[in-house]
Amino acid sequence: MWGTLWSPENVPPAQIFSEGHQTMNDQQSEGPGAEPGTPRERAQGTDVPDAPAPFRRLRSGRRRAGGTAPWDAPAQQGDPAYSVPAQHAAEPVDPVEAVDPEPTAAHPAPAEPSDEVASPELPVRDHHQAEVLQAHPPVDTENDDAAGSAAADHSTELPVNDAGAPTEDPVMGSSTVLADPEEVPEEESPTESLLNGGHSAPGVRKRRRRRRNVIMGIVLGIFAVILAVTVLLLQNILGMWSAEDYPGPGEGEVTFTVEPGWGPSVIGGHLTEKGIVSDRKIFLEAVQEVDAENKEIHPGEYHLKYKMAAKDAATVLVGEAAEKVSYVAVKQNVRTKAVFEEISKATEIPIGDLEELNDQPEKFGLKKPVKNLEGYLHPGEYRFPLDASAQDILQEMVDATLKELTSQDVTDPAKQYRILKIASILQAEASPKDYKIVSGALDNRLKPDNKETDGLLQVDSSVIYGLNRYTLQLSKEEKADKGNKYNSYQHRGLPPTPIGSPADQAIEAAIHPDKNDYYYWVTVNTETGETKFAKTYEQHKVYQQEFRDWCADNEDTCK
Template identity: 45%
Template sequence: MSHRHSEYPTAEPEPGQSSVENLPVGRFFEETSELPGRGLRPGEDKQRRRRRRTVVMLTVLVVFAGVVFGLIMFLRDLLGMNEAQDYEGAGSGTVAFTVAEGDGPLLIGGKLESEDIVATSKKFVDAFTAQSDGREIQPGTYEMKYQMSSSAAVDALLGDGENQVHYAAVARDLRQNEVFEVLNTSTRIPLSEFQALAASPQQFGLPAEAVSLEGYLHPGEYRFDVDKTATEIITEMVDNTFAQLEDAGIIDPAEQYRVLTKASIIQAEAGEADYGSVAGSIENRLGPDNKETSGLIQSDATVTYGLGRKSYELTPEEKDDKSNPYNTYANPGLPVGPIGSPSREAIDAAANPDDVPYFYWVTVNLDTGETKFSTTYAEHLEYVEEYQNWCSKQKPGRCG
């Protein structure tokens, strides 16, 4: 007797007819697990059907999401919502932005966007096309703001906005010709105008012994009004140097020149942490009782300045050349003038040197700026050897 559930009545199969063929359709789909040869255990068919339903549902969801996304994008296009957005107003903060020689609006726009000065390059280019009236953006460094409207950015770069300035970053220890190059790049005033002014330094209040503006072009970040002349720019920088000397208590013009010359050597020879010790060592060398170096400062930086190059290496012939007025190996005392633009910290150190017993100093690691001091030449030679060993492990030209 069969104990199978009798909800669906069945008929006896005809001879030669399989039991499967005789099953009603509904019964067939419900009881496939019981069909011979399927090899499925109870519950496996239910799991398989559940997985199929899950796949179908996920497929439907993906298709639905794609349809919704496409509809949204269609509506955004229809309503103009996909157009490039723009910031509003003049922006905030400050940032120095450099336009290189040959940069066009598209490249400039990309740079502005990458620095978050404008929202999109496209909006900037559109604004430039509408506002430039055939003009070009000149190479130079500009003071900009973050998140400016494209129109405001164009105004700033074309010089049309209110209170526009030329931004110039003058680093410490730059030589006069390097400072002029920075000013030329920033303001587009020809180099020749600055060079002509340097030929007559006394017009800016420098002492008679000053042969140029070297040392008096105070380093710092400047924001010059766009209509300032070369004379006005140099006057501002020189006045800053005089103000710094006076703040350090140096009033006499001759002493100012002397302090500024020392400060420029300190700036070139040492890291800021060692300014005071180098200043004290120079004072010891300049002292009347100096028997250690016989009044010679022996600064590589001064010699190479006189040779018109920047280097840490000198030949014996170059050290012996007395015709070089900046050669402090061959000529005792200070050189004929400053060799660069000293910082406020270097000027303070030159005006108030540390009281130290040293006569010698050498930077033994140019990467870290580690400087070692000594009172005797024998000890100094040990540190020189340490520097040379360090140089032997560097790439060619690192110590040259």
């Protein structure tokens, strides 16, 4: 009957096991082309029923008495087998009538003519079904003796409704009424997926699409962030976003100091940090636009404004519109006589006026035991007004030295004087990297009870200062001359005055000497400044000979 095809749900388990077991054994014992019926029936001459319907063996080893491929694929929307006639959808299914105990012929007699239209053969709808059809060809139940008796429960014709659509599911051969086409199942079991040829249900595909969309969105978001960061970095590196120049003329007042050794790029960076100009690159461009033969910016103090136009700041620093000044450069470890010559050359002040002030340290706030300005004229570069006096110029240099000593917590005039003496000797005797080591060795020599020098400094730089020359080569007579007050080979303690203008690094080393046991040092290579230290005079003589040997190989350097 319609809607009562064979289904495992409608057959008692015992009957399924009994009949299925017997049928499986019978079919396994017979090969292809054997006569229908079991061996027992053929031996007894019993009438053999027509060949049963084919069955499929599942992966689990069990059989399924259902339609074979390609009718395993589910009906698709729009196919004639998709809809179910309303008059059959409501018919109840009797479990007892669901199984016909009597075998039914695989091909029943043709039905009486009816107004109902038979269901057309399902077409092969896609390439996948064509492959399934080739792998699982339909079984000819009429000529295939291996077909089981379950085929009798299947009809090759399905009832159709007025629209020509069958009322049963052609895939499962079940009497279950198909759902509404708009109601798509959310998921399918693994068995259903297998029977559907591996295709996922629409609900599963939707969830997969949603997951793919979310993952794709995250990936695109990360890529967009990386791209944005890369663009910002490139813009910063290439200067694509340059700051705008201040319109000027500026506001407030600020004193800006240019330190020795600063170039235009460094100066522009400090100007930008202090808010004087808007951008370093804009300032560098403005320096090149200044109408001046020499675009050099000299060290010194400049009076500027905040938020100045870069061209205005560059003009002041380069000197086009700056106040006309006298520029004086004082080198490290030079003596007062050399400083006076530089001042006179820059300002046209007579050297005699400067020398006269040199012997009057009290006019500059210096107290005894200071004898003159030697050691107090701080090295550096200065800019003085054209009308500056000799005392104004010298006072500014003395103030720079006192400022450095005070910053090192040295305020006592006598101690200040002692530090300047040691610092000037360090500047003449050692390289900057050895200042603190030599400072410690000088402290050791100044101890009156030391057994190595007996309180004598024994430095050549002090002796040649008293001789008013700069060459370090001394004769035995010059070392033995007690008339030279600066002869540290004959007079204990420090010299009467500093022997030059020490820089800040030497002053710091004199204040903070390295504690060591050295008494002697000698530079064995004047080109590299290599200096060797000794605790005894015997070791010191070895290093002295090393220096003589080097000079023998470098006569031009040791002249």
